[in-house]
Structures are given as structure tokens and as C-alpha cells.
Amino acid sequence: MALLQISEPGQSTKPHEHRFAIGIDLGTTNSLVATVRSGKADTLADEQGEHILPSIVQYTEDSIVVGKAAKANQVSDTQNTISSVKRLMGRGIKDLKILGDSLPYEFAETDSAVPRIKTVAGDKSAVEVSADILKVLKARGEQTLGDELEGAVITVPAYFDDAQRQATKDAATLAGINVLRLLNEPTAAAVAYGLDSGSEGIVAVYDLGGGTFDISIMQLRQGVFEVLSTGGDSALGGDDFDHAVAEWILKEAAVDANALTPQVRRLVLREACAAKENLSESAESEISIQLDDNNRWNGILSRDIFNSLIDPLIKKTLMSCKRALRDAEVEKDQVMDVVMVGGSTRTLRVRERVGEFFEATPKVDIDPDRVVAIGAAIQANALAGNDPDGNLLLMDVLPLSLGIETMGGLAEKIIHRNTPIPVSRAQDFTTYKDGQTAMSIHIVQGERELVDDCRSLARFELRGFPPHVAGAARIRVSFQVDADGLLSVSAREETSGVEASVEVKPSYGLQDAEIEAMLKASMEFAGNDKDARSLREQQVEADRVLEAIDSAMADDADEMLNESEKALILKARNELEAMRHQATDAQQLKISMKNLEKVSEEYVARRMNASVLKTMAGHKVEEFNKDE
């Protein structure tokens, strides 16, 4: 959540004649950086002349290797070489089970909601890995431009939820980048095409990358890019084509995937990917793989077989297209242009099926790998104040509905998907018992009816509003979504005008304190002093736990706990407090926290049940229908 703003140290506010700004496409498979020079937007190359930076990071004991060099070591150093980390952005431990099979890493046991990958250089969160990629791109930009950067526009899939967007912004913060705007990838692509062609009308942007699929329906008019609707799948992309081919190979070779080492599995995947790419040129592709010491498999993948393997996946994307058209209230024949984005649109079958669906020839003029970065650079240039005409304006929409949990685990939508952003909405709540001064609200994002089927974003604890008799307080909770699509929440008791304090507990994102700690650590110690850093992180965590238990017990310990239960919790609490000041390593502190957590488990469960009742009490059904 964007409640706590971390300001950039040394951020320049001096006026420049020309402000240098870059556009970054932080992709699942590849990343790029672009900028506008002499009025022309183009991607930047590294010293070897390579524009594409594979989004792969290898951690060794004393260095961080990013890009092609890391990719080369992927097979030999599987566990320390991290790829497709974008899939983990803003994801929680629970999500790993869904993504799990395709991830060959070992995850650290952790109390945090954010999964961390075990490497020889310590446990790494997706945010940290992404930051390491961003640092390389930023350095490339600075080197090429020879000046300090004003800031960057970073692209995200239009389908990214709040947690995923926040994680991306956090990664930029860690990399020392001033984020001018988070921009939807398809919007960026339309920007890239818009300037070249100056066209007006409805455009569909079909973006099939390595790990994500997005469809956006946009209207272009008079320099304004208006997103009418977005849809897609944040876990579908060209990687899935590779997996489908790999599965076919293993089936043909009659090999059990589970019997293979991670190295060989990677090798099969790599061969599958090569065969796929080859099929864009030739009618069939020969495959030869050394499965183990005395087993080499040879086979031929024809276009027909390949097409039958990926057709179900393409069909899924077309279903999303249909839905996006309906959301935009646009008929297929109104779509003027279909813009193809992402390396996976090089696959001929994709172009064919998309062309059939929209009854139009898809646009592929600009390199589908670079088009997003180029659009981001154009937007960055405009935001930095270098756009002389000042006409470029992007009006964006909320990609997924925001809702709150109500009675019975149902999600009530507060702001519907495809609502133009920025947007704010207020919702009134009242208290259900006399003297109540706090309540908690669970925010979810998604289209499904059950809270369990939506993404949990955060729990907000509202505290400090004056006591009233039950039902008399009127707590107006304001939800504000900014132009980056990020949510913040504020609350106010209307009858007295008292601002309630809002405490955010992101369900999957990093805590603001965690980010702060990481930022501090990365600046002060440049990643050296891991022990001190993790101790500091645990101290911050311990403070949070102590504060949480104290305020909870002050609230309702008397009514929810008997004396012996209370004593047990208090004992663990006091131990933790002592440890908070004495502990010299993170592990000691962790054990104390675990202990407190264990003895208060039942109490937490009771409170959770009560808080759901509390949140909804006195709330009228009609209030939810305001915007219908």
C-alpha cells in the first residue's frame, strides 16, 4: 500500500534544461530500457551492442550477475540463478503452490508473507531480484545519456493487481529509481504506434509475453489514449508454450518428468523453446536431447503438432479478448487495428488465430520485443516535461475490481474494474457495540464473489475514533486509487470529524518497514552485513508484533480470554519484549516471536471472527449498490 512514502535521498529538484528520463520494460523473460534522443525513441544497447537484457539474475557469494551471462549459467547453477521472477512479484507463500511446479528454486522458511528464494548470497525476495535487474538498466541509461536521470516510467501488465504494482514500485525504490509513472504495457505499445501513425479509432493491443497475457481495448483520439477495458491472464504466456512442447517431448520420449534432475528439466525446456522459435521460420523442427548418460532422444516437431499443443492456450487468450470487447462495449468490427506485442506474437499460429478472431491483419511493424520500452520512453519524456506540444495524455482504468469482505466471506465490490483512474470512493460504516473505537476492514481485488477466490490485498485497522453508542458513529472510509493504480485508504468519524488512524497489513506485499529496512541495508552496507540486516528486520517485525498484541489485548482481552490464557500470552509477550532489546542475532528473536504467535493463535482466531462481524455490523445493503 502506498501509505508510507519513502523519499529518494538526494533527489534533485533543480530545474534542468533537458530532463533525462527513461522507459523500462521489466519483462518476465526479457527487459529493455529506452529513451528519447533528438525527438526519436529507441532502446539502448549495452557495451556489447545487445538491447535485450534477459531477466535473469545469478547470485554468487561475492557478485550479482544479470542478463546473458546469468542465462549462460542457468543450467549449471540452477538454484542460484533466478528467472521469470516477475511471476512472483506481489505473490504470497500460498500462491507458490499454484506456480510451484515450474519453479526450480528452494524457498526459505519465513514468517514474512513474502516468499524468499534461497541463494548462496542469502534469501532473496522477488522485489530484490527485480531491483537488481532495474539497477543494470538504470546504469545503462545513465551511461548512455551521461547524466543523472530525472526518473523512469516502468511498465506493468495491465492485469497486475495492486500488490503486484506495489511490488514493482518497491523494486524501483530499492534500485534508486524515481518512478514517474507505472504504465500498462499495452498502453505503452499503443503510445509507440500512435506517434508514428497518428491514427484515430479503436485499437486492440494483444500482448503475449513470456509469462503474461494482456488484452487492452483502447480508443485513440486527439493525442489522448483512453483505455476502454483491459483483460488477460497474469499466468499465461510463451513460457507455457515451451512447457507444452516440453511435456510433449517427455511423453514422446516416455520419460517421467519427476525422475529428471532440475538441470535436465531446464535443458528440455530450452530445447522446447528453441524448437518453438524455429517453427516461425521452418515447417518442422528437429529436436535432440541428451536425457541422461546413455539416453539421447531425437524427434521432429511439426507445425501441425505444435499448433495442436498451443491452440488451447491461444483459445484462452481469445476468450479474454471477447470479454474485453464486451467490457468496452465495442463490437469486433469496430476495431480498427490490432497491435501485436511481446515475443510470443512471433509465433505464426498466434498471428493467424488473432487475425481470424478480429478479422483484421495484426500490426507487427515495430519489433514486438521493443515496442513497450519505446512507448514507455515516450511517456517518460513527456512526464519529464520535454514534450513541447504537451498533448500526450494517458487516461487509464482500474484493471481489477476492488472490494471489501462482508458477512459470510463474500466480496462486495467498491470500485468496479475498468473504472477510469485516478478514482476515489467513500463508504460509510457504523459501529455495532457501545464505545467501539476500532474496526478492521479486509480489502480484496478480483471479480469473483467469494473472498477466497479474490486476491487478498490488505487488512486495515481503523483506530482512535471517539466512542459512541452502537450504530451512532459514522465512519467514512475513503479509498483512493492513484494514477498508477495503487490504493490508499483513509478514515474519518463524521459526527466528530476525528481522523482515524489506518494501519495497513498488506497480505502479500512487503511491509513498508521491510522496504525501509532493505533500502537502508542496501545503502549502508551494500549487501555485506546480512546478519545485522536481518536482525534489524526482525526487530522491526518484533515491534510490530508487540504493538499488535498490546492494542489487541487492550481492546478485548477481558472478554475473549480467561485469566490463565491471558497470563500465558502476557508471559510470552514480556519475553519477546526483553528479547527485542537483548537479542544479538535474528534467530533468537524469531524464536520468541514464534512462541508468542503460538500461544496467541486461538486468541487471534477468536478476534478474527469477531472483527468480521464488527466490520459489517449496522452496514446497510443498499450502500453497496450506490454505483450500480
Next chain:
Amino acid sequence: MTDSIFSQNYFEMFSIDVATEVDLQQLNQKNRELQQQVHPDRFANGTEAEKREAMQKTSLINQAYNTLKNPVSRLQYMLDLNGVDMNAETDTSMDGAFLMEQMELREVIADVRSQDDPLATLERIASELKQKMTALIAEFDGEFKQGAFDQGRNIVRKLQFINKAQHEVNELTEQLEDEIL
């Protein structure tokens, strides 16, 4: 001009007359003009205060735009401007025949899966709902012009029912389409 949007009503913000029908093209056009002036992207280099103001103004314009664009919320807002509170718990008696009709419709929707061609049935219902909506909006227009706001409120209530049914039909259509896949 945009400084004062906080004190304007939604119709004033978009320089259009308070009326049952609005010219969507004009609304869109004006929306773009306003956004060009106040959107946060115009203040990416501004102070924190300027950025916040831009966000608040744009949020308000978006809220106004959405309210006016959708006929049901637009009509409700017109009543609101005339001091009619839709949520007030006054006499809420509704047209019995209308309610019966709605309940029957709900039953058809709930039972649609057992039909031979559920998608076709849903499509038929969707087009009937659309017709009904158009008729009710016309009816509202007559009442509103005569200052019969209570009648207007009853019509908006009916429209809310229809809106809800439309949502249900849409969602069910999506579900069924997904299943066919």
C-alpha cells in the same frame, strides 16, 4: 475554471444541461478537455501538493463522468440535485406487477442452464431488459419535467432492479461461455 470544479455539480462541470438524455460524444469530448488540464500526468514534476490536487480533481471528474455516462446513476443524480434521497427509508411500496415480473425473470435466469440453448435465452432476456430500460427512461423524462420527483424515484428503483438483472445476465453469460471453452 477548473479551480472551481469542487463547487460545481456534475452537469455544470461538463457544461451540459440537466436532462434525462445526454450527448455522449459531447460528454467524452469535454471529459478529455478537462483531463488535459488537471490529470496527474500534467504535474509529474510538480510539488506534492500539486500532485495531490491533480489526483483529487481528476478523481472527481472521473466520478462525475461515470455518474453521467450511466443512465441509471445519471437519473439518480438528477433526483439528488432536487433533494430526493434514494436511500431514504420512506414509503417504499413498489408496483406489484413489476415486482412479480422481476421475480419471474429471476426464476428464468436461475434456471437457464436447463434450457436447450441457455446462451440464446440469455441474449433474448438481455435485449428485453434493454427495451424495458429505454421505456422507463422515457417515462422518467415525462415525470421529471413535471417535477414529479417521487414518481421519478419509483422509476429509478425499477431501473436499479433492471440494472442488477443485466449484471446477472452478463455474468452468467460469461460463465457459460467459459464452460463451453
